[in-house]
Amino acid sequence: xxxxxIDLPWWGYVLVALGVTHITxxxxxxxxxxxxxxxALDLHPVVSHFFRFWLWCTTGIITKQWVAVHRKHHxxxxxxxxxxxxxxxxxxxxxxxxxxxxxxxxxxxxTLDKFGHxxxxxxIERHLYTRHSYLGVLIxxxxxxxxxxxxxxxxxxxxMLWIPFWAAGVxxxxxxxxxxxxxxxPDASKNIIPWGLVIGGExxxxxxHAYASSAKFSDKPWEIDLGWGYIRLLRVMGLAKVKKTAPxxxxxxxKSVFDLETVKAVINNRxxxxxxxxxxxxxxxCTEELRKLGRKNHEYSxxxxxxxxxxxxxxxxxxxxxxxxxxxxxxxxxxxxxxAMKQRLQEIWSKSAxxxxxxxxxxxxxxxxxxxxxxxxxxxxxxRLRGYELAPA
Numbered sequence: 001x002x003x004x005x006i007d008l009p010w011w012g013y014v015l016v017a018l019g020v021t022h023i024t025x026x027x028x029x030x031x032x033x034x035x036x037x038x039x040a041l042d043l044h045p046v047v048s049h050f051f052r053f054w055l056w057c058t059t060g061i062i063t064k065q066w067v068a069v070h071r072k073h074h075x076x077x078x079x080x081x082x083x084x085x086x087x088x089x090x091x092x093x094x095x096x097x098x099x100x101x102x103x104x105x106x107x108x109x110x111t112l113d114k115f116g117h118x119x120x121x122x123x124i125e126r127h128l129y130t131r132h133s134y135l136g137v138l139i140x141x142x143x144x145x146x147x148x149x150x151x152x153x154x155x156x157x158x159x160m161l162w163i164p165f166w167a168a169g170v171x172x173x174x175x176x177x178x179x180x181x182x183x184x185x186p187d188a189s190k191n192i193i194p195w196g197l198v199i200g201g202e203x204x205x206x207x208x209h210a211y212a213s214s215a216k217f218s219d220k221p222w223e224i225d226l227g228w229g230y231i232r233l234l235r236v237m238g239l240a241k242v243k244k245t246a247p248x249x250x251x252x253x254x255k256s257v258f259d260l261e262t263v264k265a266v267i268n269n270r271x272x273x274x275x276x277x278x279x280x281x282x283x284x285x286c287t288e289e290l291r292k293l294g295r296k297n298h299e300y301s302x303x304x305x306x307x308x309x310x311x312x313x314x315x316x317x318x319x320x321x322x323x324x325x326x327x328x329x330x331x332x333x334x335x336x337x338x339x340a341m342k343q344r345l346q347e348i349w350s351k352s353a354x355x356x357x358x359x360x361x362x363x364x365x366x367x368x369x370x371x372x373x374x375x376x377x378x379x380x381x382x383x384r385l386r387g388y389e390l391a392p393a
Contacts, residue, residue, distance in 0.1 A: 056136035068116035098168030175205035201225035
């Protein structure tokens with residue numbers, strides 16, 4: 001055995017391993033994900049290059065490859081072209097072979113050309129980080145052995161496995177398979193847990209898919225995005241600039257006429273609008289219909305099961321679920337009307353390529369139908385919708 005620079009108790013090595021792997025997590029979520037892939041954040045060049053250097057030493061990740069694969073995931077989500085969809089590949093494959101799926105797609109030159117634009121292309125990137133992508137991890141192994149001895153090899157092995165497991169496996173796999181949803185986006189993304197501490201906020205995957213260009217992943221008061229905490233600290237120090245966060249809506253009660261500001265608020269925050277519709281209209285009407293029926297009525301259990309199906313993005317429902325839902329809607333005129341209005345509202349922003357004037361007219365028509373529906377929850381939602389405006393950034 002050779003002399004080492006630092007000799008620690010067993011728990012000291014554990015703390016070192018957790019510390020260095022957490023720096024890697026921060027590098028992925030702040031630099032690769034929020035800054036490079038989605039351009040939601042500007043980092044000071046010194047901070048940006050530190051993250052790039054650290055990732056070279058601890059993962060061998062090439063920025064352009066990671067950015068391109070991730071952007072393709074968003075552009076082709078849940079399709080056969082998605083690099084790592086559990087819906088297509090199966091949860092076991094993405095969870096345990098996520099790193100292999102990543103490297104397979106990273107070798108696709110067409111993916112790099114189409115989705116990797118804007119990533120670093122300076123001298124050090126071309127001649128060191130990209131050309132010798134595995135040199136950094138070998139240097140890190142040598143440093144760990146010199147500093148800690150044999151325990152350093154275990155720390156290094158932990159570093160090498162950390163991102164393939166948590167990012168390639170857990171986020172890409174479980175993040176599209178298990179958890180809860182704040183927003184009914186057209187893909188299967190879910191928030192794994194509401195406290196983004198272990199993976200730096202990446203746990204809030206459904207929030208991210210709803211507002212991909214937002215530098216902040218948390219949304220509800222009880223959700224924690226540790227990465228956003230780091231961003232705020234860097235911003236105070238003058239080392240980061242936030243370019244975009246998820247749009248927020250304010251309701252001006254005195255406003256009773258649609259205008260272009262209303263259109264912008266509804267289109268830019270359409271997932272939030274739909275979440276409000278589910279909470280303020282759909283759930284309210286379902287609760288009222290259940291109250292009318294009473295628990296002994298045979299329709300009671302059918303409506304309770306259908307309530308969740310009515311809330312979900314219709315494109316994600318199975319054929320069996322569609323049939324169950326249709327059966328309940330045919331039995332209950334009020335629920336049928338509310339669900340039809342939900343679908344009609346979604347159709348408005350699916351036509352977002354049309355002119356603002358046409359969108360304004362479509363929203364006015366929708367509100368007129370809601371206010372003539374005879375359903376108080378719909379009328380109240382329509383009145384609130386007229387007062388929607390984007391909150392100041």
